[in-house]
Amino acid sequence: MKTHLLKLYMSELRNRRKKTALITFAIGWGALSLLLLMSFGRGMSETFSASFKGLGDNILIVYGGQTSKIHQGLPKGRRIRLYPEDVDLLRSRIPEIAEITPESFSRFEMRNGDRAVNRNVNGVNPCFGFMRNQIPQAGGRFVNDLDIDGSRRVVFLGWKVAEELFGDENPVGRRISLQRVPFTVIGVMKRKLQSSAYEGMDSDQVYIPFTTFLNLYSQRFVDRIHIQPEKREQSKWLEAEIRRVLGRKYRFDPKDEYANQIWNTVEGAEMSGKVFKGIEIFLAIIGGLTLLIGAVGVTNLMYAVVKERTREIGVKMALGAKRRHIVYQFLLEAMMIFVKGTMWGGLVAFNIVALVRMLPISYDVEGIAGYLLRPRFSADIFLLFVTVMGILVFMSGIFPALRASRLNPVDALRYE
Amino acid sequence: MIQLNDIRKVYQMGKLPFEALKGIDLTIESGEFVAVMGPSGSGKSTLMNIIGCLDTASSGEYHLDERNVAGLSFDQLSQVRNRKIGFVFQNFNLLPYATSFENVELPLLFNGKSAKQRKERVRELLDKVGLWEWHRHRPTELSGGQQQRIAIARALVNEPPILLADEPTGNLDSNSGREIMEIFQGLWEAGKTVIMVTHDNTVAGYAKRIVRLLDGRVENGRKSA
Ligand SMILES: Nc1ncnc2c1ncn2[C@@H]1O[C@H](COP(=O)(O)OP(=O)(O)OP(=O)(O)O)[C@@H](O)[C@H]1O
Ligand SMILES: [Mg+2]
Numbered sequence A: 001m002k003t004h005l006l007k008l009y010m011s012e013l014r015n016r017r018k019k020t021a022l023i024t025f026a027i028g029w030g031a032l033s034l035l036l037l038m039s040f041g042r043g044m045s046e047t048f049s050a051s052f053k054g055l056g057d058n059i060l061i062v063y064g065g066q067t068s069k070i071h072q073g074l075p076k077g078r079r080i081r082l083y084p085e086d087v088d089l090l091r092s093r094i095p096e097i098a099e100i101t102p103e104s105f106s107r108f109e110m111r112n113g114d115r116a117v118n119r120n121v122n123g124v125n126p127c128f129g130f131m132r133n134q135i136p137q138a139g140g141r142f143v144n145d146l147d148i149d150g151s152r153r154v155v156f157l158g159w160k161v162a163e164e165l166f167g168d169e170n171p172v173g174r175r176i177s178l179q180r181v182p183f184t185v186i187g188v189m190k191r192k193l194q195s196s197a198y199e200g201m202d203s204d205q206v207y208i209p210f211t212t213f214l215n216l217y218s219q220r221f222v223d224r225i226h227i228q229p230e231k232r233e234q235s236k237w238l239e240a241e242i243r244r245v246l247g248r249k250y251r252f253d254p255k256d257e258y259a260n261q262i263w264n265t266v267e268g269a270e271m272s273g274k275v276f277k278g279i280e281i282f283l284a285i286i287g288g289l290t291l292l293i294g295a296v297g298v299t300n301l302m303y304a305v306v307k308e309r310t311r312e313i314g315v316k317m318a319l320g321a322k323r324r325h326i327v328y329q330f331l332l333e334a335m336m337i338f339v340k341g342t343m344w345g346g347l348v349a350f351n352i353v354a355l356v357r358m359l360p361i362s363y364d365v366e367g368i369a370g371y372l373l374r375p376r377f378s379a380d381i382f383l384l385f386v387t388v389m390g391i392l393v394f395m396s397g398i399f400p401a402l403r404a405s406r407l408n409p410v411d412a413l414r415y416e
Numbered sequence B: 001m002i003q004l005n006d007i008r009k010v011y012q013m014g015k016l017p018f019e020a021l022k023g024i025d026l027t028i029e030s031g032e033f034v035a036v037m038g039p040s041g042s043g044k045s046t047l048m049n050i051i052g053c054l055d056t057a058s059s060g061e062y063h064l065d066e067r068n069v070a071g072l073s074f075d076q077l078s079q080v081r082n083r084k085i086g087f088v089f090q091n092f093n094l095l096p097y098a099t100s101f102e103n104v105e106l107p108l109l110f111n112g113k114s115a116k117q118r119k120e121r122v123r124e125l126l127d128k129v130g131l132w133e134w135h136r137h138r139p140t141e142l143s144g145g146q147q148q149r150i151a152i153a154r155a156l157v158n159e160p161p162i163l164l165a166d167e168p169t170g171n172l173d174s175n176s177g178r179e180i181m182e183i184f185q186g187l188w189e190a191g192k193t194v195i196m197v198t199h200d201n202t203v204a205g206y207a208k209r210i211v212r213l214l215d216g217r218v219e220n221g222r223k224s225a
Helices: A003-015 A017-055 A084-093 A127-131 A145-149 A159-166 A210-217 A232-250 A265-308 A310-318 A323-358 A379-405 A409-414 B044-051 B074-084 B100-110 B115-128 B144-156 B174-189
Strands: A060-063 A097-112 A115-124 A154-157 A175-178 A181-188 A205-209 A224-229 A262-264 B002-013 B016-028 B033-037 B059-064 B085-088 B162-166 B193-197 B209-214
Touching: A003 A017, A003 A323, A003 B100, A017 A265, A017 A323, A017 A379, A060 A232, A060 A265, A084 A097, A084 A224, A084 A232, A097 A127, A097 A159, A097 A210, A115 A159, A115 A210, A127 A224, A145 A210, A154 A159, A159 A181, A205 A210, A224 A232, A232 A262, A232 A265, A262 A265, A265 A310, A265 A323, A265 A379, A310 A323, A310 A379, A310 A409, A310 B074, A323 A379, A323 B074, B002 B044, B016 B044, B033 B044, B033 B174, B044 B162, B044 B193, B074 B085, B074 B100, B085 B144, B100 B115, B100 B144, B115 B144, B144 B174, B162 B174, B174 B193
Parallel strands: A115 A205, A154 A181, B033 B193, B033 B209, B085 B162, B162 B193
Antiparallel strands: A060 A224, A060 A262, A097 A115, A097 A175, A097 A224, A154 A205, A175 A181, B002 B016, B002 B059
C-alpha cells in the first residue's frame, strides 16, 4: 500500500482510539489470561520435576530387608544386610549400571564452638553428589576421589546444618567436630526443591567420604546402595537384575521383594510427571476454550467496527478509492488493534510473572509456594498465542472488509 | 459531455420490481449549470447517482465524454469518480475521524499525488473556501456551512470538470446556502459543469437550465433559455 494512504489511515485510527478501546482491551485481556494460565501451569510442572530431581534423577535406592519366602530350605524372616563388597559385585555383574555408591549413616553430634546439633552423618562416594543432585554452592565442592583414597576428614554440609552451625558465616574451610573428631568443611549444598526423602531432607544431612566413615565408625554393613542405570528405561529391568545377583549371594528368592527393598525413583517420577503433564494439558485446553470464546467476541467486535464505518467506505469510494484501498484499511485496523492488545496483554503477563517469581519460596517438602510462585513465561506460549489470535483477528477483519469493499458506493453511502 | 439514452433504474422492493427511472433521455453539455427539480420520490437522487457513477443503470446507455460507462470495472469507475467528478452531498459526508486537511487531501491520495503537490493543492483549496485556519480541526468542530465548504474544497481538489451536488443547501440556513451558491456560481463561471438537485426555487435560480423530473421521467428535455 502506498505510504501516504497509510498515514491517513493511521491518523484515522488514532482518532478512533476510544471506539476501538473495547476490542483492544478484549484482545489484551485474552492474551493476559491465557499467558498467565499457561505460565503458571508450566511453572508447576517445572517445579515438580525440579523437586523430584531434588532426591535424584533416575536413581534406584537399594536397601537390605528380611526374607518373606522360604528359599533353598532357608526359613523366612532372615535378615539381609548389604556390605561394601556388594557395590563392586553389582558393578561387575551388571554392566548397565552407570553409577553406583554405598551410603551409610549414623546420627552424631556435630559442633562448631558452642553451637551443636544432632544430625545424620552419611558416608558416600563422589558420584553420590551429582546422582542426588547435590550441587555445591560457589566456593565449595563435594567429596572427591582424593578424599576417598586418603580417607580424609572432610565434610559437605546440607544448607540448613550450615546455617545452624555457622549462621551467616561462610563455613567452607572451617572446622567442625563430628562426635569430637575434627573435620574440615569442603562445601555447602545449594538450595534445591525436594519432594521426597528418607531419613530427613538433604538440607539436614552432612556427607563425608565413605572410607572415612568406615574407618571412624566401624559399621561393617552399608545402609543403602544408590544406583543409576545408563538408560532411564532400564530401571525396571535393573531391579530384577539386582535381586538376581544379590539373591544368589545371600540366597534369597529373587522374587522376594522384602529381602532387599528397592526404591525406584524413575517409576515414581514418570507417574507423577504424567500427572503434571496432564494438568498442563488440561490448562491448555481451558486456555484454548477461553481463546475460542474471546475469538468469537473479537470477531463480533471487528465486524461491528467495519459495519459502523460503511458510510465512510461509501464516501471513500465516491472520492475514488479502489477496492483494495478499502480492504487494506480494515486489515490495517484489525492488525493495529491486535498488535496493541497483544502487546499490552503480553507485557502485563510478563511483568506479573516476573514479579511473582521475585517472591521468596521455602524449600521444604510442604512448600506449596514453590509450585505457585514460580510461573514460567515462555516464548513458545506467547508465540502460540500470537499465531492463533493473529489468524483469528485477520479472518474476522478480512471478511467484513471484503464484504464492505464489494458494496455499491450508493448502498454504502446510504447505510445507516 | 453527459449523454443519457433511455436510462432506466429498477429497484427490487421485496418481491415487486419498482421502476424509479422510466427511460431518461438527457444531454448536458460541458460548462452547463443545471438544476434538477421535482417532487420527492421522482428519481432525482437516483439520476444523480447514475450520472456520478456511484450506481449503474438497469438499462439504457450512459456516455460520459463519449465513453460508455456501462463497460467499466469497479476500479475504473473509481478512477472516473476520482478525476472527472466532484461530489457535494446534502449531509456533507466528511470523514469523521479525519481533519479538514485530511478530508480535502483524500481524492489526491487516491490519485497518487506527491506530498508536496497535495500540500499545495489542499492549501489552495482551503484558502479558496476561506477555511485554511481550520485545517487541523475535525468535522464535528465545524458549523454546517463550514463543513459544506470543506466538502466543496474536497470535491474540487482533483480539478474535475463536473461538479454534482444533491441538495447541497438542504441542511443549511439561508445565509450559508447563499454562500455555497455563490461558490457554485463562481465555479460555473470558471468553466465547470455544475449539476445540482434542489427543492428551493431561489437556489434553482442560480442555474441556467432546469430539468424537471416527475415520476421517473423528464418533464422538459429541452433547454429553458
Ligand atoms: N435503494 C433503493 N431501493 C428501493 N427503492 C429505492 C431505492 N432508492 C430509491 N428508491 C425509490 O426510488 C424512488 C426515487 O428515489 P430518489 O431517492 O431518486 O428520489 P428523489 O427524487 O431524490 O427524492 P427526494 O427529493 O426525497 O430526495 C423513490 O420512490 C424511492 O423510494
Ligand atoms: Mg433525493
